[in-house]
Amino acid sequence: MTATAPTAPASPVTEDPPEPARAGRAARAAGAAGARSRRLSLGVIATGMLMIILDGSIVTVAMPAMQRDLDFTPAGLSWVVNAYLIAFGSLLLLAGRLGDLVGRKRMFLAGIGVFTLASVLAGAATGPATLIAARFLQGVGGAMSSAVSLGILVTLFTEPRERARAIAVFSFTGAAGASLGQVLGGVLTDALNWHWIFFINLPIGLAVLLLALPALPADRGLGLRAGADVAGAVLVTAGLMTGIYSVVKVERYGWTSGHTLGFGALAVALLGAFAARQATARTPLLPLRMFRSRAVTGANVVQLLMVAALFSFQVLVALYLQNVLGYGAAATGLAMVPAAAVIGAVSLGVSARLNARFGERAVLLAGLVLLLGVLGLLTRVPVRANYWVDLLPVMLLAAGFGLALPALTSLAMSGAREDDAGLASGLFNTTQQIGMALGVAVLSTLAASRTESLTATGTPRAEALTSGYHLAFAVGTGLLAAALVVAATVLRRPTAAR
Numbered sequence: 001m002t003a004t005a006p007t008a009p010a011s012p013v014t015e016d017p018p019e020p021a022r023a024g025r026a027a028r029a030a031g032a033a034g035a036r037s038r039r040l041s042l043g044v045i046a047t048g049m050l051m052i053i054l055d056g057s058i059v060t061v062a063m064p065a066m067q068r069d070l071d072f073t074p075a076g077l078s079w080v081v082n083a084y085l086i087a088f089g090s091l092l093l094l095a096g097r098l099g100d101l102v103g104r105k106r107m108f109l110a111g112i113g114v115f116t117l118a119s120v121l122a123g124a125a126t127g128p129a130t131l132i133a134a135r136f137l138q139g140v141g142g143a144m145s146s147a148v149s150l151g152i153l154v155t156l157f158t159e160p161r162e163r164a165r166a167i168a169v170f171s172f173t174g175a176a177g178a179s180l181g182q183v184l185g186g187v188l189t190d191a192l193n194w195h196w197i198f199f200i201n202l203p204i205g206l207a208v209l210l211l212a213l214p215a216l217p218a219d220r221g222l223g224l225r226a227g228a229d230v231a232g233a234v235l236v237t238a239g240l241m242t243g244i245y246s247v248v249k250v251e252r253y254g255w256t257s258g259h260t261l262g263f264g265a266l267a268v269a270l271l272g273a274f275a276a277r278q279a280t281a282r283t284p285l286l287p288l289r290m291f292r293s294r295a296v297t298g299a300n301v302v303q304l305l306m307v308a309a310l311f312s313f314q315v316l317v318a319l320y321l322q323n324v325l326g327y328g329a330a331a332t333g334l335a336m337v338p339a340a341a342v343i344g345a346v347s348l349g350v351s352a353r354l355n356a357r358f359g360e361r362a363v364l365l366a367g368l369v370l371l372l373g374v375l376g377l378l379t380r381v382p383v384r385a386n387y388w389v390d391l392l393p394v395m396l397l398a399a400g401f402g403l404a405l406p407a408l409t410s411l412a413m414s415g416a417r418e419d420d421a422g423l424a425s426g427l428f429n430t431t432q433q434i435g436m437a438l439g440v441a442v443l444s445t446l447a448a449s450r451t452e453s454l455t456a457t458g459t460p461r462a463e464a465l466t467s468g469y470h471l472a473f474a475v476g477t478g479l480l481a482a483a484l485v486v487a488a489t490v491l492r493r494p495t496a497a498r
Contacts, residue, residue, distance in 0.1 A: 044212045048212070049170065051115070055138065056084065082248045082249075089430065089433035090237050091240075092433060096427065111147075113209060118135075120199070122198040168406045188200065240434075243267030244433075290424065303408055306483045309476035309480045310375075311439045315444070320381070361487065364404050443475060450471045451467070454468070
């Protein structure tokens with residue numbers, strides 16, 4: 001017999017684990033690190049957007065103090081808001097495309113930097129001209145960073161459930177910033193002075209910049225030669241700027257004035273020339289192929305109608321609370337906190353799961369139905385309203401916005417290619433700003449006209465104001481009904497449940 005060498009016993013302690021096990025642990029560790037990095041990026045983007053959106057509403061309650069300190073004329077004071085709105089709304093589309101070309105991270109960082117610097121200039125302003133110029137620069141910086149934010153998110157979060165949760169957080173940021181701005185603006189103005197509503201952006205902006213540098217993924221962009229349509233950029237920026245200017249001045253000049261009709265016609269001509277340019281340009285700023293997607297086109301139309309109706313909720317309800325019920329600035333903001341709370345609870349807590357279970361279209365339709373209840377109830381709000389009985393149910397139904405906006409955002413971004421993500425983000429934000437401008441101009445003008453006509457006949461002021469708000473809310477209800485019809489028809493193919 002041939003002897004065989006003894007075999008050493010196996011040692012589980014010293015033996016290396018199998019190669020597949022090590023690879024699996026490495027993959028899980030890399031996945032966990034990637035998830036943490038994406039969450040940090042989401043936090044950075046959401047914080048930057050919160051600062052910008054908050055700034056849009058924080059100014060409104062501090063405007064009387066600005067007027068007293070800086071000797072603004074009534075007409076000049078409106079430019080504290082208008083300068084920001086015109087710059088922000090008109091540059092979103094251009095900024096979104098430039099983000100695709102030069103890199104979305106670069107555009108986001110540059111925008112936050114411009115916005116933060118402009119905030120310091122606004123806080124230090126000692127005269128109307130300086131403050132208005134600083135507000136315009138804030139609008140430029142806000143457009144640069146806002147235009148690419150959604151584009152960064154959809155390229156970071158590619159898994160459907162993760163993307164839905166990220167968009168829900170982003171959507172909540174908008175609602176929270178708008179509501180928090182009114183409360184914070186009143187508190188800061190009363191406790192310190194109006195300068196601090198701008199200075200507060202300095203530490204926030206610096207923190208966002210410091211965290212964004214390592215957190216956001218670097219992207220080279222397509223390069224300016226891939227789509228530097230200079231003529232198209234000039235036409236669309238000039239057209240949007242002219243159009244928004246004509247709309248925000250409607251309350252002063254009226255819809256049928258030469259001022260409104262003249263600037264409106266110029267805006268239509270410029271945007272028409274832009275559309276013609278996009279059909280023939282070799283590298284168009286806004287490729288018309290984007291509108292072949294029913295999701296992109298339908299979602300932007302629905303948003304235009306929805307935002308036009310619902311921005312009146314924020315503005316006109318605040319006016320009703322102050323002018324009719326006699327609330328102060330801080331009390332008005334606190335009265336609207338329940339709306340922000342339920343929007344946040346729904347958008348952060350359940351919207352992503354509902355979108356995954358039922359599809360974005362079904363969730364959007366449900367949200368629009370709830371929002372119809374919001375404005376429908378407001379058409380009947382009495383002159384001597386009880387907050388708990390007449391207004392709190394309205395605030396709670398605002399949860400529909402927490403359903404509708406994340407679903408709408410997902411639909412608007414779903415039809416865009418990866419290299420068009422910044423442009424699709426800019427387009428979606430542009431539609432939002434145009435809807436806000438049109439909604440405020442149309443509904444505020446209708447409310448003011450009804451109030452003036454009733455006051456002239458001897459109707460008590462509180463009743464005349466309430467009747468004017470009723471008319472505005474009724475028209476807003478009609479806009480929401482139109483949005484529901486578009487969502488049900490144009491977006492007739494629901495997203496498959498995941």
